[in-house]
Structures are given as structure tokens and as C-alpha cells.
Amino acid sequence: MTLHPHWGHRSLLTTLAQARLQGSLPAALLIHGSRGVGKQHLALWLGRLLLCDAPAPSGPCEECASCHLALKLIHPDLHWYFPLPRPKAASTPEKLAEALETARGEALQEIRGNPLRPIPVGEARSLYLAAARHLRRQAQRRPTRSDTQVFVISDAETLAPQEASSEAANALLKVLEEPPRGTSLILTSGEPGRLLPTIRSRTAQLHLPPLSVGEVTSFLIQVAGIEEEEARRVASASQGAIGRALGFLPDGADPGPFEQTRTAAWDLLSAALSPEPVSKFQTASAFKPTGARGLLELLNFLEECLRDVALTASGGGTHGWKPEESKIVAEALARKAIHPASVVLALRKVAEARVMAAGNVNPQLLVFGLLHDLERELLRP
Ligand SMILES: [Zn+2]
Numbered sequence: 001m002t003l004h005p006h007w008g009h010r011s012l013l014t015t016l017a018q019a020r021l022q023g024s025l026p027a028a029l030l031i032h033g034s035r036g037v038g039k040q041h042l043a044l045w046l047g048r049l050l051l052c053d054a055p056a057p058s059g060p061c062e063e064c065a066s067c068h069l070a071l072k073l074i075h076p077d078l079h080w081y082f083p084l085p086r087p088k089a090a091s092t093p094e095k096l097a098e099a100l101e102t103a104r105g106e107a108l109q110e111i112r113g114n115p116l117r118p119i120p121v122g123e124a125r126s127l128y129l130a131a132a133r134h135l136r137r138q139a140q141r142r143p144t145r146s147d148t149q150v151f152v153i154s155d156a157e158t159l160a161p162q163e164a165s166s167e168a169a170n171a172l173l174k175v176l177e178e179p180p181r182g183t184s185l186i187l188t189s190g191e192p193g194r195l196l197p198t199i200r201s202r203t204a205q206l207h208l209p210p211l212s213v214g215e216v217t218s219f220l221i222q223v224a225g226i227e228e229e230e231a232r233r234v235a236s237a238s239q240g241a242i243g244r245a246l247g248f249l250p251d252g253a254d255p256g257p258f259e260q261t262r263t264a265a266w267d268l269l270s271a272a273l274s275p276e277p278v279s280k281f282q283t284a285s286a287f288k289p290t291g292a293r294g295l296l297e298l299l300n301f302l303e304e305c306l307r308d309v310a311l312t313a314s315g316g317g318t319h320g321w322k323p324e325e326s327k328i329v330a331e332a333l334a335r336k337a338i339h340p341a342s343v344v345l346a347l348r349k350v351a352e353a354r355v356m357a358a359g360n361v362n363p364q365l366l367v368f369g370l371l372h373d374l375e376r377e378l379l380r381p
Contacts, residue, residue, distance in 0.1 A: 002071040003115050005062060006038065006045040007219045007242060008211040013045070017059040020049050026204035028176050028185045030156070032192040033208035035300075036119055036243025039188035040082070040154050042208055044070070047078045047150040050184050066146065073112050076144035080108070081135055082154035083125035097130035104131070116224055118247040121257040124293035124360075127159045132171035139175050139183050148182040151175075156187040157194040158293075169196050176202040194358070210240025220245060258301075265301035266325050268367070269309075272374035273332040280375075284368035292357040292366055299354050303347060309378075310343035336379045345380075349373040 006013060019025045029046070031039045048060035048070040060067050069075035084107065087099035111117065135151055143149045159168045176199065179185060187203055189195060211219075216238045220231035226249065237258075238245035247258030255263070271283035287295075309329055332338060353370045357363070 001112060001115055002068075003041070003044060003073070004223050006041055006059075007223065008215045009038070009042070009208065012206075012208070013059050014057070016046065017049060017055065017057055020055055021057060025050070025184070027179050027183065028187070028203045030187045030189060030192065030195075030200065030203035030205045031208055032189050032205065034210060034239065034241055034244075035190045035297075036238075036241035036245070036247065037208050037210055038242055039190070039208055040152070041242075043152040043154070043186040043188050044073075044078075044080070046184075046186055047075075047080075047152055050148055050150050051075060051077060051146050069145075073108055077146045077149045078152070079135065079138055079149065080152045080154070081127060081131050082107070083127050083158040084131075085123050085125050086128075093130065096128065097134065100128055100130050101134065116246060118249070118251070118257050119243050121247065121261050121297045122294050124291040125155075125158060126293070127153065127156065127168060129168040129171060132159065132168045136171055136175050139180050143182065148184060149180075150184045150186065153185065153187045155189060156199065157189045157191045169199060173198055173202070211242065212240065213238070216240060216242055216245050224249075261297055262301050262304075264298055265305050266328060268298070268302055268371065269305050269374070270328045272371040273328065273335075273378065275335065280368060280371040283371065284364050287363040287367055289362055289364055290360075292360050292363045295357045295363055295366065296354060299350055299357060303350050306343050306347055306350065309338060310340045313338045313343065314340045332378070336381075338378050339380075342378050342380055345377040346374050349377060 016025065025046075031042055033039055045059065048062070048067050049055055051066045051070055052060035053064035053066050054061050060070075062071065066075065070078050073080070081104070084100060084103045087096065087103055090096035090099045135153070139149065139151065141149075153172065156172070159172065173196065175183075176185060185203075187195075187199070192200060192205070213235050217228075217231050217235040219242050220226040220235060221228055224231075224246070226234070230249070234245045234248040234256075237248050244258060246256075248256045250256055250259075254260070268283065271279045274280070305325075312329060313333075329338075349370060352373075353366055356366050
């Protein structure tokens, strides 16, 4: 299977294609925007644009041999690095490097087989020092097929926070400082504020805005082959991000990964608001004792739940909640009126939890503390 053409963002693509024809595309770009909005997809589109044998004023031709290889993710001069779970049984740095390259190859194979797979959720993933070193070595080599090499580095903010001294970020910085001639680096980030300032300052920044719900709906119908009613339902939850919409689609008999995470976020809120003290303990103990970074997506959804609660508390309706979600809020409101200002304080606690999760605090302790904080803020006497 091959990647589908980039969907939407037409005027941005045209601007980039024209910059390419004029030779004015920066050698190092940082694409930022919300999760699932298409940053990886745009980065790979740019890779094709840079490697295309006959680029058009609207973008890569998508028909030459180079475009075909890049669309199949097998172009030898297009190198894509993305966060991976930490491989098990990697006792030495050499073994870790080897295991990471194997895992990257397997993940690429999976993407080639299903380019519309949802974004992975729930497992802590990082870009490791070994990957940054691999990239550096590769950048010193000559291109294989084209006169240029393109490196796509996805979710650059995940550069090994667990490897002290930010060595991985520094290894990448070396390439950004002196990119070998003809080398292009395209970084993406959903949280550019977490990047080293030196990485931000060495890249030209490009914001990728959300699409309209209509654009997401037409993508789901025309490219993903989803029934219209279902396409409309998930597009309305997508916040203009195709990757997010795909995460809400059912996965066989199971709900989609984003649907599951959303349910888990409501369960957290339910435990926080429960008058039964044991429910907080039980909920927190159900988490694994390691891998706090895997909680980040859950915390994003928890913020969304809280914003919905704030809207409801200020009389703004229930936003298409499921019955069980309305019940959680109704039961809490029966105990105590939730003031919108309390929700703001609760959101601050979630933001603190996010910092702790990024710093790899024990997830059970983190969740237990957060549930108490949420109860205290939301049901403040
Ligand atoms: Zn082409």
C-alpha cells in the first residue's frame, strides 16, 4: 500500500512547493500543530517534494520513480525517525541501538501495510540517543539515489527525557548546526515548548492549523471509505485532525484507541468525584508502576472532560455526552454544585500532573494524588 496524498492545507502546500522551485525552502524546518493534524504526513509530503524528479508548482508530481518509492516509504534517501517504546532486553548501548533499528524497521513495515492506522496511544515512547546517533552517521553518508537526503524526525520533544544530560537532543543539535550539504531536516512537534530553545532557534517554524470538520468528513468518506453517518460522528470529535478522527474509529470489535482513552478519562473523573474513598485507590492501583509518559494522552482527554464539565456548570449543555458520562456529572452535581472557577483550578492540577508524567513519576502515585486534588478542587466547600 502507499501513502495517500496530503489532504487539505492547500494554500500552505502551494507556498511550500513554490519555495522549493525557487530553492528557498529552509534546510531545517519544524512543523508544529495539534496531535493528529497531519504533521507527519506533511513532513513526508515535503520529503517527496524535495526528492521528486519533476516537482510541479503545486507539489511533488507523485508519479515519478522517486515519488513512488517515497509514497511506499522505501526511498533510500528519505529517513524517518519516530518515537518507539523502549525495547526490552537491551542491556548495552550497542544492543539498544540494534534493537531500536529493528523496531523502527518493523514499525515502518506496519505503516506500509496500513497507512491509515490510528496514532499509537498509551505506551511511553521516546526518540533515543541511539536513534539521534544513527541519524548523525547517516547524514554524513552520501545520498543513494538523489542528490539530497531528507530526515524526518517526528515528535522531536520526546528526545529521550529519561537519558540524563539531554545527550540525544545535543546529538541532533550537532546535525542542525552543520547540516551536511544538500541535507534537509524536518522536525515535527505537538509540544514545541518542550524542545530545547537551541533546537527551536535553528529551525524555521511552520504551524499546521486544524482542518474544517467538513474536510475531515470528506477525507473519511473518500479516502478511508467510511460510511457517511460514522464519518460525520468521528469528524465532529476530531477537532479538525484526521489522525484524531481515525483514532475514534472502531478497531474490529473494540472501540478505537481514542474512544477507549476518552472512556478511561471519564472513569478517572468518576473516581475523583466518587464519595467512596476506596475507589481512588483502586483506580490508581490499576495503572502500571512505570511508564508515566504513556499517561499524557489520558491527561489530554481528562482536560477535555473537565472543559465539558465547566461548560455544563455554566449552563452550556452536555455536548453529545454518552448517558454514563452525563450520569457522572449529574451525581457529582447532586453532591455539590461545581463552580466553573473550580474547574479552572482542577485543570491546573492536570497540568501539574502532565509535568510529572513527562518527568516519569510513578504513575500509580501520580494518579492517586491527582484524583485527590481533583476532588478537593471540584467539590471545594
Ligand atoms: Zn515526483
